[in-house]
Amino acid sequence: MNAYVERVISEVKEKYKDQKEFVQTVEEVLSSVSPVLDRHPEYETAGILERMVEPERMFSFRVVWTDDAGVPHTNVGYRCQFNGAIGPYKGGLRFQKNVNESIIKFLAFEQTYKNALTGLPIGGGKGGSDFDPAGRSEAEIMRFCQSYMTALYRYIGPDQDVPAGDMGVGGKEIGYLFGQYRRLRGDFKNGVLTGKGLTYGGSLIRPEATGYGAIYYLNEVLHQQGDTIRGKKIAVTGFGNVAWGVMKKASQLGARVTYMSGPNCYVKDPEGIITKEKLDFVLELRRRNETDLKAYADRFGCEYHAGEKFWGVNDVDIYMPCATQNEVGPEEAKKIVESGVRYYIEVSNMPTTNEALSYLRRSGIIIAPSKAVNAGGVGVSSLEMSQNSERLMWTEEEVEERLRSMMVNIYRVSLEAAQKYGLGYDLISGANIAGFEKVAQAMYEQGIF
Ligand code: GLU
Numbered sequence: 001m002n003a004y005v006e007r008v009i010s011e012v013k014e015k016y017k018d019q020k021e022f023v024q025t026v027e028e029v030l031s032s033v034s035p036v037l038d039r040h041p042e043y044e045t046a047g048i049l050e051r052m053v054e055p056e057r058m059f060s061f062r063v064v065w066t067d068d069a070g071v072p073h074t075n076v077g078y079r080c081q082f083n084g085a086i087g088p089y090k091g092g093l094r095f096q097k098n099v100n101e102s103i104i105k106f107l108a109f110e111q112t113y114k115n116a117l118t119g120l121p122i123g124g125g126k127g128g129s130d131f132d133p134a135g136r137s138e139a140e141i142m143r144f145c146q147s148y149m150t151a152l153y154r155y156i157g158p159d160q161d162v163p164a165g166d167m168g169v170g171g172k173e174i175g176y177l178f179g180q181y182r183r184l185r186g187d188f189k190n191g192v193l194t195g196k197g198l199t200y201g202g203s204l205i206r207p208e209a210t211g212y213g214a215i216y217y218l219n220e221v222l223h224q225q226g227d228t229i230r231g232k233k234i235a236v237t238g239f240g241n242v243a244w245g246v247m248k249k250a251s252q253l254g255a256r257v258t259y260m261s262g263p264n265c266y267v268k269d270p271e272g273i274i275t276k277e278k279l280d281f282v283l284e285l286r287r288r289n290e291t292d293l294k295a296y297a298d299r300f301g302c303e304y305h306a307g308e309k310f311w312g313v314n315d316v317d318i319y320m321p322c323a324t325q326n327e328v329g330p331e332e333a334k335k336i337v338e339s340g341v342r343y344y345i346e347v348s349n350m351p352t353t354n355e356a357l358s359y360l361r362r363s364g365i366i367i368a369p370s371k372a373v374n375a376g377g378v379g380v381s382s383l384e385m386s387q388n389s390e391r392l393m394w395t396e397e398e399v400e401e402r403l404r405s406m407m408v409n410i411y412r413v414s415l416e417a418a419q420k421y422g423l424g425y426d427l428i429s430g431a432n433i434a435g436f437e438k439v440a441q442a443m444y445e446q447g448i449f
Contacts, residue, residue, distance in 0.1 A: 087121035099128045231255065
């Protein structure tokens, strides 16, 4: 490995040893881009890597809200504005009990390279809170969002930092956040958030974009292998917005999702989650903040497995983890390889631990990295920003065609980056390198700060 890369990784490991997820992503990305540093000694002279692993700005804030019984609660809010070299900071907000500084920082770091990969002018950011929306009433969620935005609104804006949704933050929360932003600012700047409702500047296809984009990317991978998506069976983890988009587009292209999972269960539906009724039911479960899939299994008469994961099943062609970070560790990776399934397409952010990832890479299974696969979500967010600044709205067909060609392009530039450095068919390194090269060069040209 390049000595400069090695040194910066070990500095980060030492300095941020308590930030497990952040250290993990830095190690993964930087080791992939090692050949770039061999070719660009000027990046070391300019201290590019040391700057890249330190957010431009990161802050936390107190978010106080009262529950329906009038009891006050205090949560912590975060926003990490990691890198603004190629555009305004852009990235979602995650509301989940386990959110901490390390998780927000890892997501913002990943976001920087993913956003660069879209080919659009967006920097990297992420935010969130340890607020747990599960079991909270509509009014409580609204008050929480209003309080969150009251703390954040001075530091975001259409040309500054543009938050969006992530886990625990969907269209409903974005609505409350935007309402409060508008109320505090006193002007209509809807380019400040993406993932908005269609009546106030949202983009068609944004809710579907991450999942649709993932399937378009998968389509390219299959195509390269001389294979086709038609008739393919897919196992997805999760049943949130992203998994739903995957199910929907897969079914439109003649494939089907036959397994989905929750945090503590999975269902097997051999006919596939393909009908409108089933897809709507999945959405409804998510809307109710449900974590269990028993209701789905009962309603559609399929196998339900409590307290189990499906890794290792071999009656599918493709695995697509869509739930959360680090869902696949060494044990799961071993089961995946033993199953003989040929394709492992990451969708959620950093679903695979570094140890599991190296094991999978050695096994010869075809792997696509989430940084590329899920980039259609934020890509369409950027299209939403364009529509807002032009004060118009593109048709569904227009947005979807842009999304499709964006995904084809992401696949192509990743492949080209890997080939340029003699790495062969390595979509992981390719995606890291393509995103990295753009950000590094922009920082280099903008001088030292
Ligand atoms: N949270 C999503 C992601 O991980 C979307 C971010 C956005 O649309 O800004 O990319």
